[in-house]
Amino acid sequence: MSLKIALLPGDGIGPEVLAQAVKCLEAVEETFNQHFIFKEAPVGAIAIDKKGKPLPDATLKLCKESDAVLFGAIGDPKYDNDPEAKVRPEQGLLQLRKELGLFANIRPILSHPTLLDKSPLKKKVVNGTDFVIYRELTGGIYFGEKKLNEEGTKASDLCEYTEEEISRIAHLAFKAAKGRKKKLTLIDKANVLESSRLWRKVVAKIGESYPEITLDFMFVDNAAMQIILNPKQFDVILTENMFGDIISDEGSVIGGSIGLLASASVGEENALFEPIHGSYPQAKGKDIANPIASILSAAMLLEHFGLMEEAWAVKKAVDKSLKKGIVTPDLKANSQYGTNQVGDFIAHNIVDIEDDFLMNGENIDLGKSTII
Numbered sequence: 008m009s010l011k012i013a014l015l016p017g018d019g020i021g022p023e024v025l026a027q028a029v030k031c032l033e034a035v036e037e038t039f040n041q042h043f044i045f046k047e048a049p050v051g052a053i054a055i056d057k058k059g060k061p062l063p064d065a066t067l068k069l070c071k072e073s074d075a076v077l078f079g080a081i082g083d084p085k086y087d088n089d090p091e092a093k094v095r096p097e098q099g100l101l102q103l104r105k106e107l108g109l110f111a112n113i114r115p116i117l118s119h120p121t122l123l124d125k126s127p128l129k130k131k132v133v134n135g136t137d138f139v140i141y142r143e144l145t146g147g148i149y150f151g152e153k154k155l156n157e158e159g160t161k162a163s164d165l166c167e168y169t170e171e172e173i174s175r176i177a178h179l180a181f182k183a184a185k186g187r188k189k190k191l192t193l194i195d196k197a198n199v200l201e202s203s204r205l206w207r208k209v210v211a212k213i214g215e216s217y218p219e220i221t222l223d224f225m226f227v228d229n230a231a232m233q234i235i236l237n238p239k240q241f242d243v244i245l246t247e248n249m250f251g252d253i254i255s256d257e258g259s260v261i262g263g264s265i266g267l268l269a270s271a272s273v274g275e276e277n278a279l280f281e282p283i284h285g286s287y288p289q290a291k292g293k294d295i296a297n298p299i300a301s302i303l304s305a306a307m308l309l310e311h312f313g314l315m316e317e318a319w320a321v322k323k324a325v326d327k328s329l330k331k332g333i334v335t336p337d338l339k340a341n342s343q344y345g346t347n348q349v350g351d352f353i354a355h356n357i358v359d360i361e362d363d364f365l366m367n368g369e370n371i372d373l374g375k376s377t378i379i
């Protein structure tokens with residue numbers, strides 16, 4: 008298979024972690040005889056500096072012409088610390104999601120057996136956690152009308168949803184639940200927000216056509232507590248844009264580091280893969296950022312195109328780095344391994360699935376994920 012992949016490194020640690028994902032895809036090319044055509048383009052703060060806007064036209068064009076986008080991260084303190092800034096790196100990512108129609112952001116949250124002591128939560132609480140968040144990505148408060156009065160003393164952001172926007176992601180989430188533990192939890196704030204009441208109504212109606220799925224509802228404030236008290240109760244979580252953003256960072260505490268969590272953003276025609284973390288500017292250029300979230304995002308890209316053996320090989324190599332302790336300092340204080348070394352180790356361990364089977368006699372189950 009030949010795939011055109013747009014690489015958008017972005018800002019901060021984005022370029023460093025994305026480079027490790029590319030190394031792994033190059034190892035997949037060599038090992039499995041696949042062909043990837045990589046083309047790179049600026050986005051975020053670097054694009055504002057170079058081209059005057061966070062999503063230059065040529066970057067958007069490249070993404071539209073590619074089979075998939077592999078994204079690093081965007082964001083820079085010079086904008087975060089300037090409330091008056093007229094243009095912001097984050098607008099580039101939001102515009103890209105909208106333009107590509109990426110309405111569903113899929114964020115798997117898993118505990119890893121060798122990392123149970125990395126979570127501040129009790130081992131018995133996190134052990135066996137395996138849920139996935141379906142976060143609506145192109146609607147809600149991040150995209151609603153923004154207002155600031157002339158005096159600069161009153162501001163508002165509108166949260167709007169249509170039945171259609173809710174329904175298309177709800178169907179994806181119900182279908183995902185069918186292949187999992189058959190439970191779907193809608194997280195909302197329907198006791199207060201009109202938009203959440205529409206979510207409940209639409210999702211309950213759609214649930215009638217998925218009778219095998221147990222549907223329940225949870226208010227987001229309670230959910231924020233339940234995710235760290237009893238994460239194993241969840242299977243598929245469906246939620247709106249901002250709630251999904253917040254609870255997924257919270258969920259990363261279960262796995263031991265946000266530097267492990269990958270995501271896929273999908274729509275009717277396009278797909279983008281990115282870590283859930285941001286540009287972690289404090290770590291830029293220090294070779295300490297965990298590249299695994301980016302590498303596992305590349306594995307999700309492979310899965311998206313049905314390259315299951317290839318994705319499995321990447322995840323297996325990630326597993327090996329975790330088991331052997333070849334990890335960045337977020338997972339092992341004073342670790343001697345940096346972003347690049349971890350990336351090299353994982354890339355070198357992407358081996359042909361048949362060889363691995365013969366060497367280790369392992370019972371390989373391609374349908375079962377290790378980290379993602």
Ligand SMILES: NC(=O)C1=CN([C@@H]2O[C@H](COP(=O)(O)OP(=O)(O)OC[C@H]3O[C@@H](n4cnc5c(N)ncnc54)[C@H](O)[C@@H]3O)[C@@H](O)[C@H]2O)C=CC1
Nearest residue numbers: 080081082083087265266283284285286287288296297337
């Ligand atoms: N998708 C994106 O590109 C996103 C961009 N951002 C932007 O990123 C910038 C920084 O935002 P923050 O709130 O500090 O979030 P962040 O996710 O960049 O960092 C928060 C904390 O998470 C940890 N962390 C993040 N990535 C890591 C990695 N790969 N390895 C190890 N530890 C890691 C670090 O402890 C860091 O202090 C802002 O400008 C923000 O707007 C934030 C979230 C998502």
Ligand SMILES: CC(C)CC(=O)C(=O)O
Nearest residue numbers: 097100101252283284285
């Ligand atoms: C920076 C935001 C636009 C995005 C974000 O925090 C996320 O998608 O997790």
Ligand SMILES: [Mg+2]
Nearest residue numbers: 252253256283
């Ligand atoms: Mg976020």
